[in-house]
Amino acid sequence: MRVGVVGVGAVGSATALSLVERGGTCREIVLIDRNTARADGVAADLRYAAPLSPTVDVCSGGYHDLSGAAVVVITAGVNEKAGGATDRSDHRGRLRLLETNAKVFADIVPQVVEVAPQAVLMVVTDPPDPLADLTRHLAGHDRVFSTGTLIDSLRFRVQLADRLRVRPRDVQALVVGEHGTSEVLLWSSAQVGGIPVTDLLGQDGQSLEELRGEVENDIRYANITIIEGTGASQYGIGAVSARLVEAVLRDERAVLPVAAHSSSHGVTLSLSSVLGAGGVQQMHVPTMTPEEHRALHESVQVLRDAAERAVAVATT
Numbered sequence: 001m002r003v004g005v006v007g008v009g010a011v012g013s014a015t016a017l018s019l020v021e022r023g024g025t026c027r028e029i030v031l032i033d034r035n036t037a038r039a040d041g042v043a044a045d046l047r048y049a050a051p052l053s054p055t056v057d058v059c060s061g062g063y064h065d066l067s068g069a070a071v072v073v074i075t076a077g078v079n080e081k082a083g084g085a086t087d088r089s090d091h092r093g094r095l096r097l098l099e100t101n102a103k104v105f106a107d108i109v110p111q112v113v114e115v116a117p118q119a120v121l122m123v124v125t126d127p128p129d130p131l132a133d134l135t136r137h138l139a140g141h142d143r144v145f146s147t148g149t150l151i152d153s154l155r156f157r158v159q160l161a162d163r164l165r166v167r168p169r170d171v172q173a174l175v176v177g178e179h180g181t182s183e184v185l186l187w188s189s190a191q192v193g194g195i196p197v198t199d200l201l202g203q204d205g206q207s208l209e210e211l212r213g214e215v216e217n218d219i220r221y222a223n224i225t226i227i228e229g230t231g232a233s234q235y236g237i238g239a240v241s242a243r244l245v246e247a248v249l250r251d252e253r254a255v256l257p258v259a260a261h262s263s264s265h266g267v268t269l270s271l272s273s274v275l276g277a278g279g280v281q282q283m284h285v286p287t288m289t290p291e292e293h294r295a296l297h298e299s300v301q302v303l304r305d306a307a308e309r310a311v312a313v314a315t316t
């Protein structure tokens with residue numbers, strides 16, 4: 001199985017490393033970047049690590065090398081730091097990168113689809129959900145999804161686990177909607193060991209409202225906190241991206257909060273999605289309170305506007 005990664009910056013190289021280290025996910029990884037020297041360098045670096053994993057070849061190349069690829073991961077484009085999207089008070093957040101990265105996608109997607117018409121296309125570049133809508137438009141097919149709110153859901157689980165002093169693996173918690181500032185944290189269904197987390201939190205004197213505010217803030221702006229330290233958020237999303245490629249290649253039908261086009265919402269958003277061969281196979285709306293429904297509705301409006309803008313920018 002061949003997997004392509006287009007955009008070999010911080011996120012693309014972390015994704016490729018995670019693919020190599022997961023082992024057995026794919027047989028061949030093709031790295032493409034407009035900065036060909038960078039793609040060559042990352043491929044050479046990873047090739048020397050590959051003998052420690054089950055058999056996998058890593059190479060750099062051009063779009064023609066994607067022929068026969070089962071999945072192409074798109075991580076090319078400007079990131080939050082370079083694109084000026086690191087201000088916590090700016091509600092647009094990652095949407096500030098929309099216009100610039102829509103133009104990058106107008107360059108990349110047709111070239112990918114020409115050589116790999118059967119490939120599932122996974123969008124990581126920000127803002128990933130409107131760019132996935134744009135990718136569907138440019139590709140002319142529906143085998144497109146974005147990493148969506150899986151990374152946010154993992155962050156939610158980790159933050160809750162810290163406060164509950166349990167391991168994150170045992171916390172079930174979802175974030176749905178936009179991977180961005182309008183995302184919706186589903187507190188009402190967050191559980192540990194079958195117990196609502198809201199029954200367990202706030203027992204040490206801190207009010208539940210205050211604690212919720214703190215957690216929401218930590219998750220909504222986790223990318224900025226990381227960027228303030230390192231310049232780019234890469235390892236978490238790299239691991240997420242490799243895990244999602246694996247779910248597609250193995251036709252796992254894994255239930256994960258990733259984003260695909262929902263015909264009932266008329267836009268790409270994260271819900272409880274079933275991921276396997278061909279990408280997202282089903283999408284289900286989790287049980288929510290009326291307040292959570294309202295917040296999701298607002299997130300959908302944000303995403304619809306952004307998707308329209310992305311298509312307009314890329315096609316004019």
Ligand SMILES: NC(=O)c1ccc[n+]([C@@H]2O[C@H](COP(=O)([O-])OP(=O)(O)OC[C@H]3O[C@@H](n4cnc5c(N)ncnc54)[C@H](O)[C@@H]3O)[C@@H](O)[C@H]2O)c1
Nearest residue numbers: 007009010011033034076077078079080124125126232237
């Ligand atoms: N979905 C998520 O949860 C998530 C998490 C972290 C970062 N991101 C996003 O991922 C993207 C990449 O971030 P990064 O930190 O790796 O950026 P980066 O600047 O390190 O790398 C981007 C790479 O894209 C390449 N590129 C740009 N235009 C190209 C084109 N037309 N064709 C081929 N290659 C091109 C650049 O040469 C560069 O190597 C950003 O949009 C960032 O915001 C998303």
